[in-house]
Amino acid sequence: MKIIVCIKxxxxxxxxxxxxxxxxxxxxxxxTKMNPFDLVALEAALQLKDKSSAEITVITMxxxxxxxxxxxxxxxxxxxxxxxxxKAFAGADVLATSHTLSYAIEALxxxxxxxLCGQQTxxxxxxxxxxxxxxxxNIPHISYVRKLISNPNTFTVxxxxxxxRLIAEIKKPCLLTIDKDFAQARYPSYWKLIETINTPIQIxxxxxxxxxxxxNHIGQAGSPTSVLKIYPPVHEVISKKLSGKxxxxxxxxxxxxxxxxxxxxxxxx
Amino acid sequence: MSRIVIRHEACTLCxxxxxxxxxxxxxxxxxxxxxNSNCKVCSICVKQCPEKCISKIEDELFQVDRSxxxxxxxxxxxxxxxxxxxxxxxxxxxxxxxDKIKAPVYCMIVGEELLDAAQLCLSYGADEVFVCxxxxxxxxxxxxxxxxxxxxISQIKPSVVLVGATPSGRSLxxxxxxxxxxxxxxxxxxxxxxxxxxxxxxxxxxxGNIMADIMTTRHRPQMASVRYKxxxxxxEIKNPVxxxxxxxxxxxxxxxxxxxxxxxxxAVSESITEAKRIIVxxxxxxxxxxxxxxxxxxxxxQASVAYTRPLVERGLASxxxxxxxxxxxxxxxxxxxxxxxxxxxxxxxMEHSEHIIAINKDPKADIMNVAHVAVVGDAYEILPxxxxxxxxxxxxx
Ligand SMILES: Cc1cc2nc3c(=O)[nH]c(=O)nc-3n(C[C@H](O)[C@H](O)[C@@H](O)COP(=O)(O)OP(=O)(O)OC[C@H]3O[C@@H](n4cnc5c(N)ncnc54)[C@H](O)[C@@H]3O)c2cc1C
Ligand SMILES: Cc1cc2nc3c(=O)[nH]c(=O)nc-3n(C[C@H](O)[C@H](O)[C@H](O)COP(=O)(O)OP(=O)(O)OC[C@H]3O[C@@H](n4cnc5c(N)ncnc54)[C@H](O)[C@@H]3O)c2cc1C
Numbered sequence: 001m002k003i004i005v006c007i008k009x010x011x012x013x014x015x016x017x018x019x020x021x022x023x024x025x026x027x028x029x030x031x032t033k034m035n036p037f038d039l040v041a042l043e044a045a046l047q048l049k050d051k052s053s054a055e056i057t058v059i060t061m062x063x064x065x066x067x068x069x070x071x072x073x074x075x076x077x078x079x080x081x082x083x084x085x086x087k088a089f090a091g092a093d094v095l096a097t098s099h100t101l102s103y104a105i106e107a108l109x110x111x112x113x114x115x116l117c118g119q120q121t122x123x124x125x126x127x128x129x130x131x132x133x134x135x136x137x138n139i140p141h142i143s144y145v146r147k148l149i150s151n152p153n154t155f156t157v158x159x160x161x162x163x164x165r166l167i168a169e170i171k172k173p174c175l176l177t178i179d180k181d182f183a184q185a186r187y188p189s190y191w192k193l194i195e196t197i198n199t200p201i202q203i204x205x206x207x208x209x210x211x212x213x214x215x216n217h218i219g220q221a222g223s224p225t226s227v228l229k230i231y232p233p234v235h236e237v238i239s240k241k242l243s244g245k246x247x248x249x250x251x252x253x254x255x256x257x258x259x260x261x262x263x264x265x266x267x268x269x
Numbered sequence: 270m271s272r273i274v275i276r277h278e279a280c281t282l283c284x285x286x287x288x289x290x291x292x293x294x295x296x297x298x299x300x301x302x303x304x305n306s307n308c309k310v311c312s313i314c315v316k317q318c319p320e321k322c323i324s325k326i327e328d329e330l331f332q333v334d335r336s337x338x339x340x341x342x343x344x345x346x347x348x349x350x351x352x353x354x355x356x357x358x359x360x361x362x363x364x365x366x367x368d369k370i371k372a373p374v375y376c377m378i379v380g381e382e383l384l385d386a387a388q389l390c391l392s393y394g395a396d397e398v399f400v401c402x403x404x405x406x407x408x409x410x411x412x413x414x415x416x417x418x419x420x421x422i423s424q425i426k427p428s429v430v431l432v433g434a435t436p437s438g439r440s441l442x443x444x445x446x447x448x449x450x451x452x453x454x455x456x457x458x459x460x461x462x463x464x465x466x467x468x469x470x471x472x473x474x475x476x477g478n479i480m481a482d483i484m485t486t487r488h489r490p491q492m493a494s495v496r497y498k499x500x501x502x503x504x505e506i507k508n509p510v511x512x513x514x515x516x517x518x519x520x521x522x523x524x525x526x527x528x529x530x531x532x533x534x535x536a537v538s539e540s541i542t543e544a545k546r547i548i549v550x551x552x553x554x555x556x557x558x559x560x561x562x563x564x565x566x567x568x569x570x571q572a573s574v575a576y577t578r579p580l581v582e583r584g585l586a587s588x589x590x591x592x593x594x595x596x597x598x599x600x601x602x603x604x605x606x607x608x609x610x611x612x613x614x615x616x617x618x619m620e621h622s623e624h625i626i627a628i629n630k631d632p633k634a635d636i637m638n639v640a641h642v643a644v645v646g647d648a649y650e651i652l653p654x655x656x657x658x659x660x661x662x663x664x665x666x
Contacts, residue, residue: 011475125475126443131443141440156530163348177440224488226485227481233613240642242644243645
């Protein structure tokens, strides 16, 4: 069985720093890590590999430094790492990212059974790239997968959609996005790390993407959405502060609930 | 758009490019290399040319003709036999946007037996409801739903398409956007529209730590997803005048790569997303005594109990009762937090509640900034007295 797992490098912290003087955002992306949701997707692939033989290819679109997440994936048990990197891919939104990833997947000519994505990322945070790739590759997809079994021509999966738990069979090849509660991801193995540290990472650039439509669908030019501005969230100001003796606080709370018609005194008393 | 140009004065007619071009887009016409309409701007010739006399230039980017698109469309969602309430909320927003630009509100619903749902959409602001009904469409399946809806959208040509950011909406919307080759802005919390029908979409990212304003100016339709409980429905219209159109479906449009084997409807036992009143227990009241007090207060106020993530992680409650970014978004008329610090991830799930009361020992806790009533004090002291006062005063809710 051949599995491709899409992984993304994200800033190590979500705690965006705000400049107290100007109120604008400060640089926060200095240190990076693998998107935690992608660790779970990789774990799902590794569990399939534990059960029967499987070849796992991890791919990421990103700058040269994103090789780090591929190396990490190899040390967890993935077999091959592919970096999709070119200046032309810069400024991509979900659609352009999905186009680039799907062209790269076509160019790799891997006869894959399964494409896996994380549930979402911790930076862009849209949860859209997986379903979007599936549409472009014209394969079915199921989101929020919690259990996964491989059959000869299909996968049987369990997923939770709204308040329904559903069990479905999906034809190979297909794309699944893995729910964060699928499993706890395993730790990288030190020995595997030593073993794989020199495994070459294949690099795919614009020139390798053979699809004739490529140029119109990648990078900034291929991105329908554009981020106009980014700023820290503003919260409503407080309207009332109560402190002091508990007894007084409780009286004020009861009055507040009455004033706002959230409780009424029983009329017959 | 980009295209290929040749500097003929530097060209030696070596014809390397002719042989390299995979699309037969280059010809030697009377001693001059010309590029024909087969060109896909793949740039292989640019790289191969030994004289470096071929280059790619960028023209203006693609820009759609906005005037060909009209109206705001809501993709309705069915939950069992009923319309998911997020559909009515989206129709409320769609009505507001459409009135601003004097455009119609459309709704599209896919499923089985949709007449009642379609009628409801008319009562909540839709001018025209398109229904795709078939037994095979009873449950959401990504491949056939997306294809069916995208093809209908291509014909109807709305300027804006809104989808509920429910789990199935989050699976459907990006697939739809990719088929329509257009932009989709996720989890919008605010939407506004300009006279030229460009939509201003505001959304949180980085787990709620930043907000972004996003626009899709060059493509149509502009797609946005919105979480449940962010917008409000309009008042029900008594005798709506809108129309319902049933769309025909080809049998081969129902062939899916997905076969649903079992569907278990998990009991929505006192679902917190529907609750009108909610008491939230945080780490500050997470021992048995604290939780007991929270439940007693909930009984007095006929409220549901919800939790912050650490309590769910400790197994004190189920995930379905967690509020926040990785839990549920709620918008009750009353929400009381006890021993909750107010992390951004928590606040993003409850900040639209009508009345927020926060009890916390720490006056500097972030929750105090979103509360309408910020109570500085020990929950173990205040809750018992409050419960007692409510009992004694014999109030009803
Ligand atoms: C503040 C902000 C808001 C944004 N909002 C939007 C928006 O609303 N709409 C929009 O179209 N774009 C938006 N973008 C751009 C978008 O986030 C990224 O450009 C896009 O590359 C990836 O989207 P994501 O991070 O949301 O991934 P998600 O869709 O959340 O990722 C899901 C999964 O897809 C896979 N994946 C994602 N990216 C990669 C990658 N580079 N390489 C390999 N696998 C990957 C992973 O398996 C991941 O778990 C926004 C960017 C910012 C900074
Ligand atoms: C990606 C991501 C997603 C997340 N999603 C969610 C989510 O969906 N929901 C969520 O809740 N969290 C989420 N979190 C976690 C979040 O960051 C916080 O850690 C969490 O909300 C804190 O819970 P808390 O307020 O109960 O606990 P704490 O932060 O520990 O706060 C306890 C509070 O209780 C007060 N207190 C203590 N004793 C008393 C007393 N006797 N009386 C009154 N007050 C008292 C303290 O002053 C303190 O403010 C997420 C985090 C990440 C990184």
